[in-house]
Amino acid sequence: MLFIGSGFSGGLVPGPASADDLLSHTSRLDMAWVLVAAGLVMMMQVGFLLLEAGMVRSKNSINVAQKNLLDFVFGVVAFAAVGFMIAFGRSDGFLFGKQSEFYSLRDLDSWQSAFFVFQVMFCGTAATIVSGAVAERMKLSAYVFGSLIMSGLIYPVFVHWAWGSALFPNASAFLSQMGFVDFAGSTVVHSTGGWVALAACMVIGPRIGKFNADGTPVRIAGHSPVLSTTGALLLFIGWIGFNGGSTLGVSDHVAPIIMNTVLAGGMGTCVGYVIGFYQDGVILPEKSNSGMLGGLVAVTAGCHILDPASALMVGAIGGAVAIFGNAFVERTLRIDDAVGAIGVHAFAGVTGTLLLALLAPVDQLPAGGRLAQLHVQLVGVGVNFYWSFGLGYAFFWAADRLMRIRVSARDEEDGLNLAEHATRLGVGHVEDALADLLGGNADLRQRLPVVKGDEAEKLTGLFNRLMDNIEEEERSRGELMEIRHKNEDSERVAALANATFEAILIHRGGIIVDGNEQLGKLVGLPLIEIIGRSVFDILRDGEKIRVADIMKLNDDNSHEIVVALANGEEIPVEARGRDILYRGEKARIGCLVDLRERKLAESRMRYLALHDPLTGLPNRVLFSERLTELVGEAGNGRGCA
Missing domain, CATH: 1.10.287 (Helix Hairpins)
Known part of the structure; x- marks a missing residue:
């Protein structure tokens, strides 16, 4: 251990290490461990990406992956610009840090640079929690804007209140001064992200089809439980750096902290499995995964002071709280959290922060007693809720009115892969x-x-x-x-x-195109032989001109004409016609009524009126009629000389 680091000079074997050399080597070892732990925490971004991508439908998985990438990189920029200064800079009597040397990281030494790298990974974790909760319906641009606010203001301010004395004393770190304990961020990191996620979900509303008309929730299964479970396991691995690296150095405390972390995560997974099977009769992947993450989140606050048995208990309770908390959010509050981030991070984070006051050794509690420490812990989680949820809700409410943070219903139905990235994935x-x-x-x-x-x-x-x-x-x-x-x-x-009893014919331009059976009977020819002939072929000579004039009138009046039958006989008919549309074209329909019986009846009635019914001789009516006719003819000069 004495020769770890740059112990050689000019190729010579060094002598015994001095106190300064030992301090230098120890400092470098601490820095190396912090940077390795930062790498493990950064791997949690991959875990979150896979977890969330697997828990959404394939039509939105590309969008979720992009959100996890962009919230991290934009968070790095915002935290580097102002977030680190606000969180860990000297406040000089202000509410948070405003040390100009930390603005845009202008004047950091080597240790502070390593510390920044580790802390910016925590910031990225807090920011990415919101991603899964609002998945499948938030515009990417609005989400990126929210990540900037989260990383540059909401998260750093609370970090300052709880951890602001990490580099040097700060009176404005009032929670730390009170004795608030949150070793690696159950509240500072996870609850902050969870409460902002709750605010975002309340403003943006549920996904289309998430709730029935009566308010009962509908399970929208993710497209790949394999991806989501892989992501959860990567988060478990990353938590070793998350909690173990929070020692900010290599010490005897690292191994027990990692042990407690593993115990709590394992117990939380077991509890999630049991609760899920009891609730559903089958093993839904999200229940086991939520139990695991709930246990890990809960133990993060007190992993440095809990004994193994207490770590197991915290993991079990944290896993249960995560599952029941998500059920409460979904069924009672009717809030749609696509991946269960609120129950896992906000509720389990609060649970772990409070449980350490009840389960950790009393001599390890800064407040000196369990109830006193519980009071301090309650103040811390209360301030965290009001600050994170309140500012988060105000931001998303204002943003929704300025830029509409939710995608259109059509884009939501099509999927954000297509709507926001013009790319399809899978067969959705x-x-x-x-x-x-x-x-x-x-x-x-x-x-x-x-x-x-x-x-x-x-x-x-x-x-x-x-x-x-x-x-x-x-x-x-x-x-x-x-x-x-x-x-x-x-x-x-x-x-x-x-x-009908009338003969009906339809002609266009004088050519018969259709008719009924009565037409054939009237003319004395089969209908098939009549269709295609001119309508004037069945008229008596001398009637054609008159009939043509009648057709031009297109009136509903009856006209008496004479029709020539096939056998040469000529008969009187009553004709009526009008223009119509027949099979989409203009045509004329005509109805012909045989007048022979009527004419015969009229002739018979006239005969009876003018002759004696018994003798058949002309009567006085006929005599008077004939006399009137003769007198008229005489008046016209046609009488006898």
């Missing part, structure tokens, strides 16, 4: 299209874009072929239905027309 879009098809809501003209090399390329092509076949079948069926309807209409009209 094909599944949605098939669901629309089976639900009877599909547009048969819809075709999905086939992207070469895409994992859904073949399935998309098959869907488009299916739509082609269905559309062709629907078109053929539509044509058959149209023909059937036309035939039915024609049969119905023909039946009505044939049921």
Whole structure:
């Protein structure tokens, strides 16, 4: 151990190490451990990314991955610019740090640089908690803006109140002065992120279809429990650096801290498994994962002072609180948290922060007693809630009115991969299209874009072929239905027309295009021989001009004309006609009523009126009529000389 570091000079074997050399080597070892731990904490970003990406639908997984990347990098920038100064700079009587040397990291020594690297990973963790809670419905631009506010203001201010004396004494770190204990951030990091996530979820509202009309929640399963479980395990590994690195040096405390962390995470997972099986009868992956993370979050506050048995208990209670807390948020508050971040980070964080006052050795409690320490812990978590939730809600409320932080309903249905990144992943879009098809809501003209090399390329092509076949079948069926309807209409009209006693004909430009059975009987020819002939072929010579004039009138009046039958006989008929639309084109319909019986009856009635019914001789009426006619003829000069 004496020769760890740069113990060689000029190639010579060094002698015994001096006190200054020992201090230098120890300082370098501490710095190395802090930077290694920072790397482990940074790996938690990968864990969060995989956890959240697996717990959302595939159509939103790219968006979730981008949010986890961008909240970290933008958080680094914001924390470097002002966050680190606010959190750990000298306050000089102000509410938080404002030391100009820390502004944009202008004047940091080597140790402070390592300390910044470790702390910025904590800041990234707090910021990324919000990502999963608001997944599948928040605009990426609004989320990035929120990450800047989180990393540059909300998180650093509370860090200053709780940990502001980490580098040098600060009177404004009032929670630390009171004896508030939160070793690695159950409240400072996790509850801060959880309360901001709660505020964001309340402002943005639930996902489409998350709640039924009666308010009961609908489980929206993630597309890959394998990814989410892998992410949870990576978080477990990262927690070794999260808690172990918070010693800020290599000491005898590192191993017990990591041991307590592992015990609590393992116990939380077991509790999540048991509760999940009891509640659901099956093992839903999110229950085991939430139990694990709840146990890890809870033990983070007191992992440095708890004994192994207490760590197991804190892990068990933290895991249970995470699961029941998420159920409370979803079923009672009816708030949609896509990944259960509120229960895991906010509720379990508060639980662990309070439990250390009840389970840690009394001699390790700064307040000197359990109730006194519990009071201090309650003050700390209360201040954290009011600050984080209050400022978070105010920010998202204002942002929603200025820029609308939620995507449109159409974009939410299509998925944020497509709406915000113009990229598809998986077969979710094909599944949605098939669901629309089976639900009877599909547009048969819809075709999905086939992207070469895409994992859904073949399935998309098959869907488009299916739509082609269905559309062709629907078109053929539509044509058959149209023909059937036309035939039915024609049969119905023909039946009505044939049921009449009048002869009906339809002609266009004088050419007969249709008629009824009575027309054939009247003319004395089969109807098939009449169709196609001119209407004037069945008129007596001399009637054509008169009939043509009648057709121009297009009135509803009756006109008496003479029709020439096929056998040469000429008969009087009463004709009426008008213009109509027939099969989409203008035509004229005519009705012909045979007047022979009427004429015969009129002639018979006239004979009876003018002759004696017994003798058949002309009577006085006929005599008077004939006399009147003769007198008239005489008056016209046609009488006898």
